[in-house]
């Protein structure tokens with residue numbers, strides 16, 4: 340029975356993994372496996388359907404763009420140029436390919452090339468470190484700064500930078516919003532004092548937060564040549580995303596069930612005990628709901644903020660590829676889009692699982 | 706000086722147009738060592754009365770005196786068994802009770818406190834469930850945890866708000882005996898809210914009906930002159946028991962019927978419109 344409850348909780352966060360969970364849990368059950376296989380089957384079918392639609396759509400767009408190019412060659416430069424253009428497009432020459440929504444296969448190809456690129460860069464880096472080992476040792480011995488690799492960042496490095504930024508921002512949001520939320524949740528007068536502040540700053544857009552943080556951090560970093568893009572972006576992300584946690588924490592703390600407060604009163608718990616043994620546990624579910632929203636908002640605003648802050652993350656990557664306009668830029672942008680989506684999804688699932696662990700079902704309890 | 710005294714208590718909730726007058730002109734005196742039961746209809750204000758006595762609520766007017774001093778806030782001297790159990794769902798059975806005994810006996814060490822928890826959990830026959838959380842328990846089991854939590858604090862006065870409602874007859878009987886046991890040790894005082902007249906007669910020295918609200922008042926008291934320790938089966942043949950039981954039931958049916966006729970007479974829709982549906 341114990342296992343059943345635990346299983347249920349896991350199942351909510353990672354429903355799409357259910358068939359695998361069912362296989363590795365002791366409560367192996369044929370009908371359960373069948374029904375979850377069905378669920379997975381439906382997911383797979385819908386993915387295939389999506390890919391097919393995408394393929395058709397990109398094909399149609401490709402044809403439209405190709406026809407337009409040929410037409411244009413015809414009207415501007417005559418019959419011969421049009422034929423040459425057509426031949427060029429059909430040969431697959433990259434110089435004259437229509438620039439439009441890439442097909443699934445192109446995107447897959449781009450992903451592979453990005454990974455291959457990552458391997459090359461990693462090897463480069465390792466070689467560089469090895470080459471410079473001696474020089475750097477000397478430099479350090481002389482009390483100078485070591486020479487570090489400043490080559491291009493690979494796609495994987497870029498993803499890692501983004502994840503790092505989001506976690507730093509999330510942590511900042513947590514450290515600011517949870518304590519303040521608890522304090523204003525406990526005191527109605529502080530709550531009304533803070534209310535206008537929350538209402539005014541909550542809807543401010545990420546771009547404005549970025550500008551604000553930029554103004555402050557720029558000044559603080561005067562005379563310091565180190566790169567502050569990371570600092571600016573994670574602080575902006577944190578400030579943008581913390582509001583959901585702040586509001587949810589304050590609400591959770593201020594709306595603790597009257598019964599629990601009565602218990603605390605009858606037992607005559609001290610303030611500390613009352614806060615940590617009664618009020619906080621009972622508001623944990625709401626706090627975690629807030630944190631979950633915060634994390635997803637953080638991930639969402641990250642792209643825009645990295646772009647603005649010129650921080651080497653996915654946001655800047657997408658923007659640079661768009662500006663770049665190279666042949667496979669569009670495919671790379673789509674790769675980034677999927678990576679962003681999938682990481683966002685995984686982050687949300689992780690938070691949901693944590694949330695399920697700390698929450699208790701109100702209807703089931705005394 | 707009476708142990709507990711309620712003088713001219715009025716209690717209403719809300720202000721202005723939304724005011725609900727729940728209790729009106731309540732006068733009650735309980736002597737030290739007494740066991741008093743209050744029977745009443747649902748929604749008449751029994752829980753409100755209990756919360757006035759334990760210090761969770763303040764009367765709108767009138768005074769509650771406990772050992773001669775006005776009641777301000779709760780006290781460990783008055784233990785409460787809540788009607789809705791009020792267990793903390795994130796703590797196990799043992800932890801729920803431990804939290805209470807730790808507050809009630811701050812000078813005791815961990816070992817002694819743990820022993821206390823174990824004893825009281827055993828008393829309500831929940832030892833196998835000591836590490837379970839409330840949501841894994843049945844309603845009756847939760848009620849027993851609530852009983853154990855209140856009694857483990859060893860209060861001078863035990864205030865019980867329909868403490869045994871969700872239990873089957875057998876478990877109910879056993880717990881009634883446990884509560885009587887604890888009450889008779891050290892001459893404790895007890896106030897029991899119940900909707901079961903037989904339970905009141907079996908356990909209490911006096912039964913006082915609470916009339917239906919709004920503006921509920923206490924009815925005439927019924928003394929239960931039956932020797933203690935009482936025996937359930939033998940009591941059935943006791944003429945005194947039969948007589949008292951019939952009197953109380955007749956009285957309750959009477960005020961119940963009155964309420965019905967009253968509510969039929971007043972079947973006129975008030976001339977008001979809801980201000981808002983957000984309560």
Ligand SMILES: Nc1ncnc2c1ncn2[C@@H]1O[C@H](COP(=O)(O)OP(=O)(O)OP(=O)(O)O)[C@@H](O)[C@H]1O
Pocket residue numbers: 718719725727745746747748749750751752753754788918
């Ligand atoms: N906090 C509150 N605010 C407003 N009205 C309340 C509040 N608590 C109780 N009431 C009202 O007071 C009346 C009495 O409530 P109370 O809970 O004391 O009844 P009760 O006799 O304990 O009922 P039950 O037998 O169902 O437990 C009810 O009409 C209820 O709606």
Ligand SMILES: [Mg+2]
Pocket residue numbers: 751752753788866
């Ligand atoms: Mg009640």
